[in-house]
Amino acid sequence: MTASHGPHxxxxxxxxxxxxxxxxxxxxxxxxLIGSGGWSTVYAARPAGRRREGDGRAPEPTEVALKIMPTxxxxxxxxxxxxxxxxxxxxxxxxxxxxxxxxLRESFVLAAPExxxxxxxIVLVMERAAGSLRELLDAGVSGADRGRLIAGICEGLTxxxxxGWVHADLKPENVLLGRDGSVKLSxxxxxxxxxxxxxxVPPMGTLDYLPPERWRAPLGxxxxxxxxxxxxxxxxxxxxxxxxxxxxxxxxxxxxARGAAVQxxxxxxxxxxxxxxxxxxxxxxxxxxxAPTHAARAPHTAESLLARIEARGLAxxxxxxxxxxxxxxxxxxxxxxxxCGAAGAALWSxxxxxxxxxxxxxxxxxxxxxxxxxxxxxxxxxxSLGLAIDPLRPYAAGNVVPTRVWHGDVLTADCRLPDxxxxxxxxxLQSTLWFRVRLPHGSAYRAAxxxxxxxxxxxxxxxxxxxxxxxxxxxxxxxxxxGS
Ligand SMILES: Nc1ncnc2c1ncn2[C@@H]1O[C@H](COP(=O)(O)OP(=O)(O)OP(=O)(O)O)[C@@H](O)[C@H]1O
Numbered sequence: 001m002t003a004s005h006g007p008h009x010x011x012x013x014x015x016x017x018x019x020x021x022x023x024x025x026x027x028x029x030x031x032x033l034i035g036s037g038g039w040s041t042v043y044a045a046r047p048a049g050r051r052r053e054g055d056g057r058a059p060e061p062t063e064v065a066l067k068i069m070p071t072x073x074x075x076x077x078x079x080x081x082x083x084x085x086x087x088x089x090x091x092x093x094x095x096x097x098x099x100x101x102x103x104l105r106e107s108f109v110l111a112a113p114e115x116x117x118x119x120x121x122i123v124l125v126m127e128r129a130a131g132s133l134r135e136l137l138d139a140g141v142s143g144a145d146r147g148r149l150i151a152g153i154c155e156g157l158t159x160x161x162x163x164g165w166v167h168a169d170l171k172p173e174n175v176l177l178g179r180d181g182s183v184k185l186s187x188x189x190x191x192x193x194x195x196x197x198x199x200x201v202p203p204m205g206t207l208d209y210l211p212p213e214r215w216r217a218p219l220g221x222x223x224x225x226x227x228x229x230x231x232x233x234x235x236x237x238x239x240x241x242x243x244x245x246x247x248x249x250x251x252x253x254x255x256x257a258r259g260a261a262v263q264x265x266x267x268x269x270x271x272x273x274x275x276x277x278x279x280x281x282x283x284x285x286x287x288x289x290x291a292p293t294h295a296a297r298a299p300h301t302a303e304s305l306l307a308r309i310e311a312r313g314l315a316x317x318x319x320x321x322x323x324x325x326x327x328x329x330x331x332x333x334x335x336x337x338x339x340c341g342a343a344g345a346a347l348w349s350x351x352x353x354x355x356x357x358x359x360x361x362x363x364x365x366x367x368x369x370x371x372x373x374x375x376x377x378x379x380x381x382x383x384s385l386g387l388a389i390d391p392l393r394p395y396a397a398g399n400v401v402p403t404r405v406w407h408g409d410v411l412t413a414d415c416r417l418p419d420x421x422x423x424x425x426x427x428x429l430q431s432t433l434w435f436r437v438r439l440p441h442g443s444a445y446r447a448a449x450x451x452x453x454x455x456x457x458x459x460x461x462x463x464x465x466x467x468x469x470x471x472x473x474x475x476x477x478x479x480x481x482x483g484s
Pocket of ligand 1: 067126127129176
């Protein structure tokens with residue numbers, strides 16, 4: 001739970017360390033302090049002793065995290081808030097367990113008359129995580145991990161939203177990481193179950209992650225209204241932070257100043273300005289999450305965002321696999337040429353690339369919307385694009401020929417298909433137009449299909465005969481095509 005820094009501020013608690021290593025809390029012994037939030041302190045702990053086998057309880061983990069939420073000395077309103085927060089955490093843990101949510105083992109009230117500061121505290125016994133996304137951002141997230149982490153957060157949100165809950169406090173501190181690097185959402189102190197289209201939360205939250213509508217939301221008897229789109233907004237901020245070294249997409253030196261920038265943007269008085277370090281695919285995704293109103297954001301559900309990330313991941317994985325296979329083939333071709341004393345082997349990539357050859361009829365120059373890929377000449381697999389086997393099937397990893405193409409390659413198209421499968425590129429351009437392009441000698445297919453969003457050229461070409469719809473083809477020569 002986040003204390004005291006929502007638009008409806010309340011005073012937080014000034015707490016010092018409450019428990020020392022070795023202190024016994026229920027069946028657990030504190031081993032070290034992990035960290036403190038506005039209303040709680042989290043400790044690592046180990047089991048106090050062996051439980052008897054067959055006592056009907058779940059097997060003991062070697063380590064847990066104890067979230068201690070003291071209530072002593074609080075004003076009745078604050079104490080009620082703590083109890084309510086614990087109730088939300090326990091309720092969500094009981095009803096919506098999932099590998100992408102931190103596991104809750106048990107909860108109890110601590111009786112510690114010798115320690116008045118924690119006597120009567122609420123204790124949550126949780127699965128212990130290895131760290132948080134905040135720590136990872138501070139240390140520097142590796143490029144390869146970024147997409148995986150965001151996909152993990154989307155998985156957690158998808159599960160929560162499908163189960164009818166809103167997290168309402170998504171931020172890097174609440175994205176924990178398992179020892180295997182897996183994502184686990186945590187801190188459900190503000191999580192609320194939807195009644196119809198929305199739920200209610202206490203007037204609290206973390207300023208940097210609140211959507212524009214939260215700043216104007218009236219405070220009713222039940223609290224402030226929230227909808228799943230509030231989590232999607234927070235996800236947009238997190239996506240930006242992950243790619244922009246922890247920087248918020250909203251300018252300002254303090255959370256309050258950044259909150260003012262959010263409101264300006266929400267009212268249409270300022271554009272959304274993202275850091276250039278955010279790559280195009282993630283920029284489009286973050287912009288969808290950061291749509292200024294609930295209505296504009298609502299179509300971008302956690303589930304649909306996850307599907308987009310997975311589709312992109314598949315395409316990349318496919319690119320790497322195909323490139324590795326092709327590299328093997330190229331090596332074999334070079335070796336064969338050398339053994340035969342040939343002057344040189346014709347590499348498929350050189351055959352495909354005709355960047356300097358000028359324009360010829362049917363020429364289409366490949367365009368990669370990812371700006372980071374446009375200046376590269378090293379044909380990095382991450383920057384390669386796929387050509388489809390079948391333009392009537394989804395443009396995904398199972399439907400691409402092994403031959404890859406890169407930004408600037410010039411291909412020869414012999415016809416166009418105006419009404420193929422719709423394709424949306426990284427900049428949200430959508431088109432159903434496809435070009436049938438020739439592939440070089442020795443390719444597994446003689447022809448393949450380039451979606452029009454992958455080129456800026458629109459050569460005047462005849463309409464292709466409609467390809468026969470059929471089951472996915474995974475190899476062998478294309479039965480149709482111009483030949484080469
Ligand atoms: N199960 C856990 N395993 C490991 N670390 C945890 C666990 N739960 C919380 N932490 C860490 O403990 C620290 C305190 O967490 P806590 O939930 O009390 O506050 P917070 O999320 O930082 O802030 P607030 O609750 O005020 O928003 C955070 O750094 C968090 O990453």
